Amino acid sequence: MAAASPSAPPPPPPTHHVVVPRPPAGPQFFVDQKRGELYELRQVLRSLPTERDVTKQRDALKKLIAYMTVGLDVSRLFADVVMLASTADLVQKKMIYQYLTNYADTNPSLSLLAINTFQKDCNDEDPRLRGLALRSLCSLRLSCMLEYIEPAARKGASDPSPYVRRAAVMGMLKVCKLLQELMATDEESSLQRIDEIRQRLHEALFDDDPQVTINAICALNELEAETGGLQVTKKIATHFLNRIKRFSEWGVCVILNLVASYQPETEEEAFDVMNILDDKLKSSSAAVVLVSDADREATNPPRR
Numbered sequence: 001m002a003a004a005s006p007s008a009p010p011p012p013p014p015t016h017h018v019v020v021p022r023p024p025a026g027p028q029f030f031v032d033q034k035r036g037e038l039y040e041l042r043q044v045l046r047s048l049p050t051e052r053d054v055t056k057q058r059d060a061l062k063k064l065i066a067y068m069t070v071g072l073d074v075s076r077l078f079a080d081v082v083m084l085a086s087t088a089d090l091v092q093k094k095m096i097y098q099y100l101t102n103y104a105d106t107n108p109s110l111s112l113l114a115i116n117t118f119q120k121d122c123n124d125e126d127p128r129l130r131g132l133a134l135r136s137l138c139s140l141r142l143s144c145m146l147e148y149i150e151p152a153a154r155k156g157a158s159d160p161s162p163y164v165r166r167a168a169v170m171g172m173l174k175v176c177k178l179l180q181e182l183m184a185t186d187e188e189s190s191l192q193r194i195d196e197i198r199q200r201l202h203e204a205l206f207d208d209d210p211q212v213t214i215n216a217i218c219a220l221n222e223l224e225a226e227t228g229g230l231q232v233t234k235k236i237a238t239h240f241l242n243r244i245k246r247f248s249e250w251g252v253c254v255i256l257n258l259v260a261s262y263q264p265e266t267e268e269e270a271f272d273v274m275n276i277l278d279d280k281l282k283s284s285s286a287a288v289v290l291v292s293d294a295d296r297e298a299t300n301p302p303r304r
Helices: 026-050 054-069 075-082 090-106 108-122 127-138 143-156 162-181 187-204 210-223 234-242 249-259 267-280 286-299
Strands: none
Touching: 026 054, 026 075, 054 090, 075 090, 075 108, 090 108, 090 127, 108 127, 108 143, 127 143, 127 162, 143 162, 143 187, 162 187, 162 210, 187 210, 210 249, 234 249, 234 267
């Protein structure tokens, strides 16, 4: 009896093509979503002046900063945020100033609306607010506002609070950069004002606050980078080395790097510098030890 031939496999079931609707284009979808979120946030920001709950006010501004942090363009809310700058809450003020400094260059005309608030805060009784306002004002990066920024920075340099003076020193560096942008239109006046600010920064080297001194060193090193940075004289080197115990570890490294370029005039002076550096070789900071050792080698008097 012949073997039965294997049966053919059953035909596959008919396929049904399900048409899935395509989602909207990615960019367009996110643009629409962003517009909706910004519209809602704008309504919330406009209601803040009448909102008595400080927590809700802060939460709204936190949301604004969060959008800005992740790269969402919230510059169109600039006018609404400017209207909130007169708040008395320091926490809200920090977030508002952070937003304004971030988008000021895209809204120069609207930034002028906040000048009165900046000037008022720069003269406030609270040094924390004075320092915050001065730092934010000097960070606007707008040459059209230089007439307001420069006087505030100069005044802050003689403020009784070291916190404000620290902000003023870095602010004067930013003023110089803005003045350099104006060199093409008014070179003589810009150079004169830059020299005056440089002179004021040299005075800040001898400030009682160590951090003001460090800020002044960093500012002058940047301003005088073309000539090798701040030129160290005997007066400057002696002043820094005699006060070196007052500086933080990072400040000590800045001071020692600066003093390394100084050449003592006499053998006795070289030994005095080395005696001061000996103490820093016992520091728990590896960076301080390395810089101190390099300085000792640089100031080591030649053997006879």
